[in-house]
Amino acid sequence: xxxxxxxxxxxxxxxxxxxxxxxxxxxxxxxxxxxxxxxxxxxxxxxxxxxxxxxxxxxxxxxxxxxxxxxxxxxxxxxxxxxxxxxxxxxxxxxxxxxxxxxxxxxxxxxxxxxxxxxxxxxxxxxxxxxxxxxxxxxxxxxxxxxxxxxxxxxxx
Amino acid sequence: xxxxxxxxxxxxxxxxxxxxxxxxxxxxxxxxxxxxxxxxxxxxxxxxxxxxxxxxxxxxxxxxxxxxxxxxxxxxxxxxxxxxxxxxxxxxxxxxxxxxxxxxxxxxxxxxxxxxxxxxxxxxxxxxxxxxxxxxxxxxxxxxxxxxxxxxxxxxxxxxxxxxxxxxxxxxxxxxxxxxxxxxxxxxxxxxxxxxxxxxxxxxxxxxxxxxxxxxxxxxxxxxxxxxxxxxxxxxxxxxxxxxxxxxxxxxxxxxxxxxxxxxxxxxxxxxxxxxxxxxxxxxxxxxxxxxxxxxxxxxxxxxxxxxxxxxxxxxxxxxxxxxxxxxxxxxxxxxxxxxxxxxxxxxxxxxxxxxxxxxxxxxxxxxxxxxxxxxxxxxxxxxxxxxxxxxxxxxxxxxxxxxxxxxxxxxxxxxxxxxxxxxxxxxxxxxxxxxxxxxxxxxxxxxxxxxxxxxxxxxxxxxxxxxxxxxxxxxxxxxxxxxxxxxxxxxxxxxxxxxxxxxxxxxxxxxxxxxxxxxxxxxxxxxxxxxxxxxxxxxxxxxxxxxxxxxxxxxxxxxxxxxxxxxxxxxxxxxxxxxxxxxxxxxxxxxxxxxxxxxxxxxxxxxxxxxxxxxxxxxxxxxxxxxxxxxxxxxxxxxxxxxxxxxxxxxxxxxxxxxxxxxxxxxxxxxxxxxxxxxxxxxxxxxxxxxxxxxxxxxxxxxxxxxxxxxxxxxxxxxxxxxxxxxxxxxxxxxxxxxxxxxxxx
Amino acid sequence: xxxxxxxxxxxxxxxxxxxxxxxxxxxxxxxxxxxxxxxxxxxxxxxxxxxxxxxxxxxxxxxxxxxxxxxxxxxxxxxxx
Numbered sequence: 001x002x003x004x005x006x007x008x009x010x011x012x013x014x015x016x017x018x019x020x021x022x023x024x025x026x027x028x029x030x031x032x033x034x035x036x037x038x039x040x041x042x043x044x045x046x047x048x049x050x051x052x053x054x055x056x057x058x059x060x061x062x063x064x065x066x067x068x069x070x071x072x073x074x075x076x077x078x079x080x081x082x083x084x085x086x087x088x089x090x091x092x093x094x095x096x097x098x099x100x101x102x103x104x105x106x107x108x109x110x111x112x113x114x115x116x117x118x119x120x121x122x123x124x125x126x127x128x129x130x131x132x133x134x135x136x137x138x139x140x141x142x143x144x145x146x147x148x149x150x151x152x153x154x155x156x157x
Numbered sequence: 158x159x160x161x162x163x164x165x166x167x168x169x170x171x172x173x174x175x176x177x178x179x180x181x182x183x184x185x186x187x188x189x190x191x192x193x194x195x196x197x198x199x200x201x202x203x204x205x206x207x208x209x210x211x212x213x214x215x216x217x218x219x220x221x222x223x224x225x226x227x228x229x230x231x232x233x234x235x236x237x238x239x240x241x242x243x244x245x246x247x248x249x250x251x252x253x254x255x256x257x258x259x260x261x262x263x264x265x266x267x268x269x270x271x272x273x274x275x276x277x278x279x280x281x282x283x284x285x286x287x288x289x290x291x292x293x294x295x296x297x298x299x300x301x302x303x304x305x306x307x308x309x310x311x312x313x314x315x316x317x318x319x320x321x322x323x324x325x326x327x328x329x330x331x332x333x334x335x336x337x338x339x340x341x342x343x344x345x346x347x348x349x350x351x352x353x354x355x356x357x358x359x360x361x362x363x364x365x366x367x368x369x370x371x372x373x374x375x376x377x378x379x380x381x382x383x384x385x386x387x388x389x390x391x392x393x394x395x396x397x398x399x400x401x402x403x404x405x406x407x408x409x410x411x412x413x414x415x416x417x418x419x420x421x422x423x424x425x426x427x428x429x430x431x432x433x434x435x436x437x438x439x440x441x442x443x444x445x446x447x448x449x450x451x452x453x454x455x456x457x458x459x460x461x462x463x464x465x466x467x468x469x470x471x472x473x474x475x476x477x478x479x480x481x482x483x484x485x486x487x488x489x490x491x492x493x494x495x496x497x498x499x500x501x502x503x504x505x506x507x508x509x510x511x512x513x514x515x516x517x518x519x520x521x522x523x524x525x526x527x528x529x530x531x532x533x534x535x536x537x538x539x540x541x542x543x544x545x546x547x548x549x550x551x552x553x554x555x556x557x558x559x560x561x562x563x564x565x566x567x568x569x570x571x572x573x574x575x576x577x578x579x580x581x582x583x584x585x586x587x588x589x590x591x592x593x594x595x596x597x598x599x600x601x602x603x604x605x606x607x608x609x610x611x612x613x614x615x616x617x618x619x620x621x622x623x624x625x626x627x628x629x630x631x632x633x634x635x636x637x638x639x640x641x642x643x644x645x646x647x648x649x650x651x652x653x654x655x656x657x658x659x660x661x662x663x664x665x666x667x668x669x670x671x672x673x674x675x676x677x678x679x680x681x682x683x684x685x686x687x688x689x690x691x692x693x694x695x696x697x698x699x700x701x702x703x704x705x706x707x708x709x710x711x712x713x714x715x716x717x718x719x720x721x722x723x724x725x726x727x728x729x730x731x732x733x734x735x736x737x738x739x740x741x742x743x744x745x746x747x748x749x750x751x752x753x754x755x756x757x758x759x760x761x762x763x764x765x766x767x768x769x770x771x772x773x774x775x776x777x778x779x780x781x782x783x784x785x786x787x788x789x790x791x792x793x794x795x796x797x798x799x800x801x802x803x804x805x806x807x808x809x810x811x812x813x814x815x816x817x818x819x820x821x822x823x824x825x826x827x828x829x830x831x832x833x834x835x836x837x838x839x840x841x842x843x844x845x846x847x848x849x850x851x852x853x854x855x856x857x858x859x860x861x862x863x864x865x866x867x868x869x870x871x872x873x874x875x876x877x878x879x880x881x882x883x884x885x886x887x888x889x890x891x892x893x894x895x896x897x898x899x900x901x902x903x904x
Numbered sequence: 905x906x907x908x909x910x911x912x913x914x915x916x917x918x919x920x921x922x923x924x925x926x927x928x929x930x931x932x933x934x935x936x937x938x939x940x941x942x943x944x945x946x947x948x949x950x951x952x953x954x955x956x957x958x959x960x961x962x963x964x965x966x967x968x969x970x971x972x973x974x975x976x977x978x979x980x981x982x983x984x985x
Contacts, residue, residue, distance in 0.1 A: 019274065035193040036186020038410070040360040041442040045829035048360055076186040085184065093180035096794035099633035099802060101183030102190060102361040102410025127837040134829060136358050136411050137633060138798055139805030140837040314947050315913055328980065329912030332922075357985075414985025486951075489980040505912070520985035566909055566977035567956035607963060607982045672984025754962040854960060864985060 007068040009034065010078025018065045024058075025049045027065035028075060036076040036105045040134065047133030050106035051075045057113040059132075076105035079112065087157075088112055088150040097146035099137035107133045111147045119155055123148065163851045163858045171645045171857060174794045177637040178655060179408070188408045191364030191380030196435035199366070200229055200269040202428050203276040203438070204421070205283050206448060207258030207265055210292035210514040210822025211305065214256055214285060217266055222282035227275035230432040231283070232424060233266045237394055247483045249394050251517045252423050258287065259307065259482035260514045261823040262447025264420075269428040269436045292514040292822040296351075296456050296479040299323045299513045307482050307512040323512040328489045330565050331505035338471025338503030342462025346539050349458045350532040352871070352889040353815030354451040354479075357521045358806070358834045361410020362445045367425035368435040373397065375429070377404045379422055382412040382630055383669025387419055388661045394423040395430070402426075405660040406630040413806070414520030415450035417669050446827035450519025451816055453478040453487050457532040459495075463540045467551040471503040472496045472564070476529055479511045480518030486510065487518060490605075491525035493565035494868075495533050498552070498574060498601040498760065500561040514822055520671060522803060523604040523864035527810065527871050531889065534600040534872030539885055548599055548876070549587065552762075553578045573786030573850035573860075574601070574760040580848055581762045586782045595768050595779060598877025602761040602868030606677065606861035608753030609668035613682035614659075615643065615690050615747040619739070621732025623647065625686075626659040627679050628667025633802075633863070634795035635675045641791055642680050642857065646687035648714030649731055665750055673861025676791055677852075678753040684856050690747025697741040698729045755854020756861055761785035763804060763869035767877040774897030776812055776878055782844040783869075788852035788860030796862050797845035803866025804843050809835045810867075811874040815890050906970055908934055909977045910945075917944025931955055932966035934976060952981030 002017045009032065016031040023042075028034045028051070037060055040046035044059040051060045052074040053067075079086040088108050091097070098104045107130060114121060114129045121129070126147050127140065135143060182188040219231045234253040240246050254263050266283050270276035291305035298304055302321040312320070315327045339345055365379035375397070381387050384404040392399045409416060421438040429436040440449070457476040463469050474495050478488040488508030495506045506529075518524075541548040556578055561569045581587055581599070591597060616624040625643055629635065640654040647654075668674065691711045698716035699706035708723035709716050715728035738745050766780040783800040790796040813833045817825040826832045851858025871889060878896060879885045884903035888895060905925045910918060918924050926937035934955065939946045954963050956977040962968055963982055970976060 029193075034186070035189070038190065038361065039192065039439075040362070040410075041829050043442065043828055043830065046360055046442075076184075080185055085181070089181075089184040092184050093176050096174070096177070096634070096798055098180070098183055099795070099798050100359070100361070100409060100411045101179070101188055102359075102408075104183050105186045108184060123842075124838075127840075131836040131838040134360055134834060134836060136360055136413070136806070136834060137802045139801035139835075139843045140840055141801050141843045142794070142798060144837065144842070314944075327913060331912055417985070486980065486983075490983065493979070507912075520983065522985045524983065524985045566911060566979060567959050567961070568975055570959040605961065605982055605984070607961070607984055609963070672982065674984070752964055754965055754968075755960050 003066050005066055005069050007070065008072045010074055020066060022065045023061050024063040024065045024068055025060035028060060034075055034077050038102055038105065047110060048103050048106045050109045050133065052109060052113055057110055076108055079108060086112065087153045091146040091150035095142050095146035095149060097138065097142040103133060103135045107135065107143060115151050115154060119151060121151065163853050163855060168645060170651055171641050171789065171791050172793065174792065175637060175641060175651050177634050178640060179631065179636060190361055190410050191407045192439045194366045194378045194407065196366060196368055199435045199437050200271060200432060201273045201276050202267055202269045202425055202436045203280055204264045204444065205266045205280045206444065207254065207261060207263040209258055209287055209289050210261050210294065211290040212258045212287035213290060214254060214258060214265065215288050216286045218284040219266065222268060222279040225275065225279050225282060227271040228268060228279045229434065230269040230428050231266060232427045232431065236427055240393060245393060248390060248418060251483065252420055260516050262444065262516060264448060267424045267428060269432050294513050294515055294818040294822055296454050296477055296511050296513060299479065300477060300511045307514055311484050311512065324509060325484050325512055326486060326488060326510040328492055328508045329505065330492050332562065333503030335471050335473055335503045335505055339462045341464065341470040343465045344540055344543055345460065345462045346536050346543065347460035348536055348887055350535065350887045352455045352528045352531060354454040354515065355810050355814040356446060356451050356832065357413040357415030359411030359413060359415055362440040362442060363421055363449060364439040365422050365425050366435060366437045367429040369426060369429040371433060374401045375426055377402065377422060377426065378407055379404065380407045380409045380416060382409065382416040382632065382671055384630065385628060385661050385666050386669045387422055390419045391423050391426055395426055403660055403662040406658055409630045409632055412632055413522050414524060414671060417520050417671050420449055442829065443827045446832060447824050448516055450521065451516055452521045453480050453485065453518050453525065455528040457528065459532045459536045461536045461540060463544060465544060467544065467546045467554050469499055469501060469555045472499065472501055474506045474529065474533060476506065477509045477511055478525065479513045479515065481515040482512055483517045484510065485518045487525040491529035494526040494603050495529035496564035497603040498557055499555045499564065500557045501564060504564045522806065522867040526604055527807065527868045530602060530868050531871035531875065535875055538876040549578065549582055552601055571850060571853055572758060572760060573848055576848055576850055577760055577762045577784045577786055580846055581764055581784045584782060584846065586764050586780060591766060595766050596877045596881035597764065597766050598873045598880065599762065599764050600869035600872035600876065602763065602865050604673065604759050604865040604868060606756035606759050607672040607674055608678040608756045609672065609674050610666050610752045611678045611682040612665035612667060612750045613679065613686040614664060615686040617690055617731065617735045617745040619735050621653065621735050623649065623654045625654065625656040625683065626664050627656060628659055628664050629670045629675045629679055630658055632670055633798060634792060638676045638791040638795065639679055639683050642683050643687050646684050647731060648712065673863040674756065677756050677855055677859050677861045680857065680859050681753050681855060682749045682751055685749035686747040689749060690745060693745050693747065694731060694734045697734050697738065700741050701729065701737065702726050757788065757852035757854050759786060759860050759862065759865040761865045761869055763873040765873045765877055767874060767881060769878055769881045769896060771900055774893035774900065776891060776896060778808055778841055778874065781841050782846065783866060784846045784848065785862060785865060786848045786850050786860060787862045788855065789849055789858040790847050791859060793847060796847055799862045800845040800866045801843040804870050805835050805840055807867045807870025808840065808874060811871045811889060811891060813890050813892055906934065906972055906974060906976050908938065911979065914945060914948065917942050929970055930966060931962060931968045931970065934970065954979040954982045
C-alpha cells in the first residue's frame with residue numbers, strides 16, 4: 001500500500017508517494033532527494049535529522065511522512081537565500097563550528113529555531129536548547145560561539 | 158632526510174584562520190556522506206546478526222528468504238574464502254561469521270532486496286540453527302584458565318605456558334632496577350583499576366554503495382578514514398586485482414579510528430557481484446554499537462614509589478586489555494605509553510591481551526593510551542595527596558625532556574612536555590579559587606603520532622590557480638591546512654588553491670587518516686610537491702628569459718633572477734609562467750611520494766574543575782583547560798577543535814560512556830539514549846591553549862594533534878572527583894551510581 | 905657493530921640480553937641480522953616492528969642509515985586512530 005502526500009518543503013509545493021510507515025526523514029532523503037537531514041540514530045536521540053514542521057523543531061526520524069500532508073516543512077537546504085548564506089551558516093564557517101559536518105545541518109536548523117524564539121539567548125540557553133543535537137567532534141565550544149555570533153549579527157540587522 | 162628538517166621561518170599564511178573549502182557544502186546540506194549516494198537500479202542490503210554472545214553455527218537455511226519476491230541475493234560466510242593471513246582472516250571473519258558467532262551482533266548473513274522493507278522481512282526468513290556455547294564478556298573472568306574459550310590456538314609465542322586459552326599476547330617494556338627504585342621511595346601506592354569499553358560514537362553510521370560489473374570491475378563509494386586501505390582489504394577478500402576496484406571516499410561524518418577497517422564493504426561488493434546491481438548498505442545505530450569498533454576494556458594494576466620531595470623512584474604496571482573476540486595488539490601501545498611523561502630510573506610495564514565475546518576492537522584516538530595513563534596518573538595524584546605535594550610541581554619535577562630515556566626505550570629529542578606543564582602553571586586556571594564543593598584535577602597525556610605513506614599531485618593551472626590531489630579523507634579540516642601549506646610554499650593566496658581527495662584510481666597509495674598523521678605527512682608531501690613545481694616553474698622562467706635555470710630563484714610567488722649576474726628581468730609570477738606553460742613544454746605539475754617518518758611525539762596537560770552532587774553522585778565539569786604542543790598550528794581553529802573534541806570525548810569516557818553487557822552476553826545499551834555521549838549542556842566551555850615547540854622532523858615544525866587530547870581527561874576528572882569526595886575512584890566510567898557508592902563507602 | 909635495544913619480552917629470545925650487537929648499517933640489515941642471530945625474534949619481526957634511531961621512530965624505512973654510535977631501539981609497529 002502507498003499513500004500520496006502533498007506538502008510544502010522549503011516553500012515549494014511537492015507531492016510524493018510513500019509507504020504508510022515511512023518516516024519523514026526517509027521521504028525527504030529518498031523520495032525528494034533532500035539529503036541534508038541525516039540519520040544518525042533513527043530513535044530521536046541525536047538530532048542529525050532535525051527539521052521544522054510548521055515552525056516547530058522535530059526529529060524527522062520520529063515523524064511519519066504522511067503527517068507532512070498539508071504542512072510546511074523546512075530543512076537545511078532552505079536556509080540560504082540563493083547565494084546568500086544565513087547568518088548562522090556564515091558564522092559556523094567563520095568560527096570553525098564544524099569538523100566532520102554530519103551534525104551541522106541538524107544543529108543549524110535547531111539553532112535557527114532557537115533564535116526565532118529567543119534572539120538573545122544566554123550560553124546556557126544555547127547549550128540546553130542544543131542538548132538534543134549530538135556533536136562528537138567539536139566539544140560544542142565553537143558551536144556555542146558561532147550561534148552567539150550569528151545571534152548578535154541578526155539582532156543588529 | 159635533511160631536506161625535510163625544520164627550518165625556522167616567518168609564516169605569511171600558515172597559522173591564519175581561513176575559511177575551510179568544504180564549509181559551504183557542509184552548512185547547506187550539499188556535502189555527500191556515505192548514505193547520501195544513489196545509483197540507478199540500486200538494491201538495499203541488510204545484515205542478519207547473531208543474538209548470541211557465543212554460538213556454533215550449525216546451519217543457515219536461506220531458501221525461504223531467497224524465494225521472497227524482491228529478494229535478489231543472499232550471502233553468508235561461505236561466499237568468502239578465508240584469507241591465509243591471520244590478520245586479514247580476522248577482518249574477514251568479523252565481516253561475516255564462519256563456523257561460530259563470536260559476539261552479540263556478529264554478522265551471519267546479508268540480503269540484497271529491492272527496498273529496505275523487503276530486505277528486513279527477508280532477514281526474518283533466514284533460518285539459522287545455533288548451538289549456544291558458554292560465553293565470557295568480562296576481562297578478568299576471561300583471563301582465568303577455566304573460562305569459556307573464545308577461540309582456540311590464538312596465543313602468540315609471547316604468552317608464557319600455563320595461561321588460559323583466551324590470553325593471546327604478552328609484552329613487556331622498561332628499564333632499570335625496580336626493586337632498588339621502590340626501596341628508595343618514602344611512599345608507595347599500589348592500586349587496581351578497570352575501564353569500560355567505549356565507542357568512538359561518530360554520528361554517521363557506516364554506509365557504502367558498491368557496484369560490481371559483469372567484467373569484474375567494481376566501484377565502491379564509502380565513508381572511510383582510508384579508502385586505499387579499504388581497497389586492499391576488499392580486493393583481497395573478493396579475490397580481485399586492486400586496479401579493478403575503485404574506491405571513492407565520501408565526506409566522512411566522524412571516525413576517530415572507528416572507520417579504519419571494513420565491515421559492510423566486502424559484503425556489499427559480494428552482494429553486488431551476485432546480483433549484478435549496485436547495492437547500498439547503511440548500518441543502524443544499534444548495529445554500529447553492537448558490531449563496530451569499541452575500544453578495549455581493561456583491568457590494570459599500577460605501583461609507583463615517590464620520595465618525600467616528589468621524585469618518582471620507580472613505576473610498575475600490569476595491564477590486561479581485551480580487544481574482543483580476536484587477537485589484538487593494542488596492549489603494546491598502552492604498555493609503551495603508560496609512563497611516557499616521566500623521566501624514570503626504574504620502570505616496567507607488562508601488557509596482555511585477553512579475548513572476550515565482544516566486538517572486535519577498532520582504534521579510537523590514541524588507542525590503548527587513555528586507559529594506561531588514566532591508571533598511572535591516578536596513582537601519581539594519590540601519592541601527591543598523601544605526601545602533601547602540588548601535583549603540577551611533581552609532574553614538572555619528573556617530566557620527560559630532551560635526553561630522557563623514554564619508558565619505552567629511545568631517548569627523547571625536543572619534546573614539549575615541560576613547556577606545556579609550565580604553561581599550565583602560569584595559566585590563571587591553575588590558581589583560580591575554587592568554589593565551595595569544587596575540586597581540581599590534572600593529568601598529563603601522551604601519544605606517539607606517526608607519518609606514513611602519502612602521495613600528492615599539485616597541478617598548476619594555466620589561469621594561475623593550483624589544484625592539489627591527495628589521498629586522505631578530511632575528517633576535521635585537513636583540506637584547509639593542506640591548501641594553506643601549499644599557498645605558503647608557493648607564495649600565492651590560499652583562495653587560489655583547491656585541494657581534493659582523489660579516489661584510489663587517480664593517485665598513488667595513501668595510508669589511512671589515522672595516527673594524527675595527515676597535517677604532518679600530507680603536509681610534508683604537499684610542501685615537497687610545491688618545491689617540485691617551483692623547480693619546474695623556475696626552469697620555464699629561465700627558458701623565457703634565456704638564462705641558466707640555476708640563475709632563477711623563487712620568492713613571494715614568482716621567479717626572480719638569482720642575482721645581478723643573472724640578468725635584469727622583472728619577476729615572473731606563477732600565473733605568468735602557468736599562462737605560457739603550453740608554449741614552454743606543456744602542463745606543469747609537482748609531485749611527491751613519501752613514507753614519512755619523524756612525526757614527533759605529542760604531550761598535553763589538562764586541568765579541570767568539577768562539582769560533585771553528593772546526593773546523586775552526578776558530576777558537573779565546571780571549568781576545563783587543555784594545553785597541548787602542536788609544533789606549529791597550521792590552522793589554529795582546527796587545532797583547537799582537535800583539542801576540544803578530544804577533551805569532550807575523554808570527559809564522556811570518564812563520566813558516562815560504557816559498554817554494558819548482561820549476564821546473557823548481550824549488549825544492553827546499543828543506542829545514544831543509554832550509551833550517553835556528552836551533550837552541549839553537559840560541558841563547560843573548553844579552553845584550548847596551543848603551544849608551538851617545532852617538531853624537528855617537519856619543514857614547518859608541525860606535530861600531529863588529533864589523538865593526544867583524548868588521553869588526559871580520564872585521570873584529570875578522576876583526580877578531581879577523588880579529591881572532591883575524599884576517596885580514590887578506581888573504575889571508569891564514574892557514573893552517578895558508582896560515585897554515590899564510593900561516597901557511601903567512604904562515609 | 906651497532907647496539908640494538910630490545911623491549912623486555914623479546915629478551916626471552918636473546919638469552920636474557922636487553923641489548924645485543926649486530927653488524928648492520930641500515931634498518932633492514934638490523935632486522936635481518938637479528939632474525940639470523942636470534943631466530944626466536946622472527947615471528948615478531950614478521951608481524952612488524954618500528955625502530956627508533958637516535959630518538960626518531962621509523963616504521964618501514966629499510967634503507968635508513970645507521971651509524972655505529974646511533975641509538976637503535978626496536979619497538980612494536982606503531983598504530984593509531
